[in-house]
Amino acid sequence: MKSIVKPVLTIFLCSFLLLGCAGQKISQYANEKPSLDLSEYFSGTVDAYGIFTDRSGAVVKRFTVLIQASWRMVDGKKVGTLDESFEYSDGTKQKRIWTLTEVSPGRYTGKADDVVGEASGSSAGNALNWAYTLALPVDGTIYHVQFDDWMYLVTPKVMINKAQMSKFGIHLGEVTLSFYKR
Template structure:
């Protein structure tokens, strides 16, 4: 009987601790992190990126490079992305971003459904949007939870989780390198 009570009390203490790990990260958690990310400053000029998509089993399905030509005028930014995939195919996405109050951003692109929304805090940027993703002749609407972390004045790391109907399809990992003048 004592053993059962001990197991129950241990489980009662452990359950909230285990569940707290499921809460996920919040952009506010990075408010004190340095260097502070200024999207208009970082994404201004030419930025190169190398990335990959891993399916939910962890298998690398696609590798790619991106050359981004970025320009800001006031609170309006344009990020012109030219993708080249490892199979030789290419793609272009032009983001139009707007800096809002309190570190918030909105954005649109030709293959983004509706409006992307994001927020910067400290060195981190969280960006959420729905992408129209063509796969074998069919277009799927997938949700991206995109996190970027500024490492220094040139390097930013990016990790995005792709979901459909709440089911994790895979992850995208990128390394951005800003070209210095």
């Protein structure tokens, strides 16, 4: 028995250490260009084109988004409104209005009617990472799913967004979007 415990414990500890190293960190993008200024990029009209893929990678839905965005100063902080109008490939439409607040340089919070609690985000260089829980309607039932959302500014007008969706830590699918600033 003693001969089994040591290798099992070693494998467990190595696996735990590897999991701690897994995943990207916003700081690794600090020197990437062009630099993302959220209030500059999301100002005016932005178009987005996206797909939702299930856990196998199959495209389940296609959609477009028209975003009207503006920012103002409130109590010395930048506060933005992103008014998003979605149109899905099956003809359904959806509206989401985000209120974003820059709480400190490169750190943001966000709220929307279908976001449970508050989204939190950080930016560095050309990247932004959002984490939030979305109340997602599926066939008449609302599911609370977690999003790990990464945006990368490619050019001053183009940004790519990849969002992993999960529930109870189980990968459900991915949303991929390309944004184009008019």
